[in-house]
Amino acid sequence: MEQRLHVFNIERFALHDGPGIRTTVFLKGCPLHCPWCANPESQSMKPQILFREERCVGCGSCIPHCNRNAISLKDKKARIDRTKCIGCGDCANACITGAMSRCGQEMTTSEIFQIVKKDKDYYQKTKGGITLSGGEALLQTEALYPLLELCETEKIPVAIETCGYVSLKCLKKIVPKTELFLFDIKTLNPEKFKKFTGGNLEIVLENFSYLSKTSGEKTVVRIPVIPGLNDTKEEIEEIFRFARQHQVNKADLLPYHVLGIAKYQQLGRTYPFECRKGLDSKELEPFLEMGKNMGLTLTIGG
Ligand code: SF4
Numbered sequence: 496m497e498q499r500l501h502v503f504n505i506e507r508f509a510l511h512d513g514p515g516i517r518t519t520v521f522l523k524g525c526p527l528h529c530p531w532c533a534n535p536e537s538q539s540m541k542p543q544i545l546f547r548e549e550r551c552v553g554c555g556s557c558i559p560h561c562n563r564n565a566i567s568l569k570d571k572k573a574r575i576d577r578t579k580c581i582g583c584g585d586c587a588n589a590c591i592t593g594a595m596s597r598c599g600q601e602m603t604t605s606e607i608f609q610i611v612k613k614d615k616d617y618y619q620k621t622k623g624g625i626t627l628s629g630g631e632a633l634l635q636t637e638a639l640y641p642l643l644e645l646c647e648t649e650k651i652p653v654a655i656e657t658c659g660y661v662s663l664k665c666l667k668k669i670v671p672k673t674e675l676f677l678f679d680i681k682t683l684n685p686e687k688f689k690k691f692t693g694g695n696l697e698i699v700l701e702n703f704s705y706l707s708k709t710s711g712e713k714t715v716v717r718i719p720v721i722p723g724l725n726d727t728k729e730e731i732e733e734i735f736r737f738a739r740q741h742q743v744n745k746a747d748l749l750p751y752h753v754l755g756i757a758k759y760q761q762l763g764r765t766y767p768f769e770c771r772k773g774l775d776s777k778e779l780e781p782f783l784e785m786g787k788n789m790g791l792t793l794t795i796g797g
């Protein structure tokens with residue numbers, strides 16, 4: 496039986512997740528929980544309901560469709576008891592205003608590939624391809640592998656965006672089928688990494704070291720520049736130096752932004768990061784200059 500992947504979005508004609516025109520497949524599930532995450536709906540592998548309160552007219556049509564009794568009305572607006580909700584999506588099907596929508600679905604490799612291959616001509620003309628993003632795509636390596644094989648057969652280049660907090664075994668498996676790695680380095684300070692993301696930095700660095708030896712020329716370091724985490728000259732310089740020491744010469748600086756805040760509300764969550772002001776690309780220009788002087792090829796925004 497064909498394996499299924501937990502997908503929460505497929506974006507065609509994407510321009511920021513690698514070279515050329517791309518289709519980005521966003522997979523659900525992440526082993527880290529960065530508080531600045533702009534895609535909180537990616538963190539859990541399970542399907543979830545996004546509730547846009549402003550669209551709710553309080554008609555109550557969704558209530559009888561929920562066999563978990565998870566929905567009630569308060570002040571003429573639907574309220575979801577998230578402890579009862581299993582993300583089945585029946586309420587979303589009943590809601591005609593679009594206040595409820597289901598995020599996350601299981602798709603087979605073939606179903607994804609049917610979408611991906613529609614733009615093959617564009618990939619060829621622009622040196623594009625597909626990007627597997629998330630969440631953390633490599634949490635689903637086993638199910639992902641047949642998709643990589645199909646792409647290889649059809650000569651569609653694959654990029655993988657990874658937080659690096661995955662098993663080395665998974666990484667080794669997909670390296671031969673991957674043309675480009677967009678590898679997140681958030682900080683080189685193990686305590687900070689643990690505090691902010693909950694992860695063990697040693698695993699990330701071990702994976703980066705492996706990739707740099709086997710695929711250094713096809714690896715790009717992605718640095719999300721986050722206030723209070725790494726937005727100083729010293730921190731960024733340390734990451735640049737680390738990349739160069741590993742013979743990885745390309746890096747992207749990704750300015751912190753707050754576009755994801757509304758999604759936390761839609762998931763019934765409070766935005767967990769204290770900073771609510773995004774960084775302007777201009778604020779990153781001194782880092783750009785510094786990195787270029789260190790011999791890196793850099794972009795702001797990827
Ligand atoms: S969520 Fe949709 S179906 Fe439920 S009360 Fe609001 S508008 Fe009606």
Ligand code: SF4
Pocket residue numbers: 544560561562563564565566575579580581582583584585586587
């Ligand atoms: S997703 Fe399913 S369980 Fe959750 S509130 Fe909607 S109908 Fe109820």
